[in-house]
Amino acid sequence: MGIIVQPIRIRDNLQLPADRYVIKIRGNEIASGEILHNHYLVMDPGSDKMDIKGKPTVEPAFGLPAVWADESQKEKAEMLGYTIVDPTTVMVTHMNEVIRKHSHELMGRQEVKSLLDMVKEKHGAVVEELIPDLLSVGEVQKVLQNLLREQVPIRDLVSILETLADYAVTTKDTEILTEYVRHRLGRTIVKRHLNEKGFLDVITIHPEIEQEIYENIQKSFQGSFPAISPDLNTSVLESLDCLQQEGALKSMKPVVLASPRIRSPFKRLIEMTFPDLAVISLNEIPNSVEIEGVGMVRTNDH
Secondary structure, eight states: OOOOOOOOOOOOOTTSOTTEEEEEETTEEEEEEEOOTTEEEEEOSSOSOOOOOSEEEEETTTTEEEEEEEGGGHHHHHHTTOEEEOHHHHHHHHHHHHHHHTHHHHOOHHHHHHHHHHHHHHHHHHHHHHTTTTOOHHHHHHHHHHHHHTTOOOOOHHHHHHHHHHHTTTOOOHHHHHHHHHHHTHHHHHHTTOOTTSOEEEEEEOHHHHHHHHHTEEEETTEEEEOOOHHHHHHHHHHHHHHHHHHHHTTOOOEEEEOTTTHHHHHHHHTTTOTTOOEEEGGGSOTTOOEEEEEEEOOTTO
16 A cells, blocks of 8 residues: 554453454554464355354454364365465454555554655655645645545555645645546556456446536535435435446446546545445546446436
8 A cells, every 4th residue: 555554562451352352543443353272264265155163253354254163174174175364364464454444544644754755765856846835744644545545555656746746736625636646546546446357347327416416516624525315315325236236246346437526525425335336537547448337326317
């Protein structure tokens, strides 16, 4: 993701059961799981019915059905082609996933300052041009947090800062600046969503719904949000749910394709219900990438 992770403090909590661990960010519990000592976590990539004796559980990072099996079952699990993971790796994988999903919360001003200092060593001109004359460290932080919140890596920090320097002359709105940066990082954003053929599977939005959302965008301190009717909101979410389920049956992981003017508000509309569903705007897709439509978000009226 391109972030600097501060040292992680590990504490023994006698109030927790012996097999349990809890992951906290700034003192708040974010996730938890269990690991059995001298056991292995066994999963079947093909199905959730396993011919292995052990304690049924759920793999904590991705929520997959699994079994905690002891050493006597290990050889059998290997012969059956199951995935076998040791307890330490289970916890580290979970920790890694939590950090990735909450990376925007870990991006404080001090972390931004450290990243800027690293860029300054080789690309001093762009940092000096941008800060503090055009944007503050806090405003750069907001843009980076916006990107990370939608799982956009910020490794190419030079391109991000150059884009901000180009457009901060005309606007200080961090939401608009984020969209300019996303346009610049289009290849990076799209790459991780391509299917095996190198195509992008997309769910489109009915033009009348797009127009309805655009006409009802309201600004708040958290960003733009479409103030649409509850009925339309429900219809959009139900339509998306059906399309996602249809895609899953065909082993597809489509993204939602929106016009640039409603991309950010539409993401805010659906992120509580579909936190992992990417919303990409048309101008983020490189010309070389082929698009395959898998369905359209509609309502009963459209």
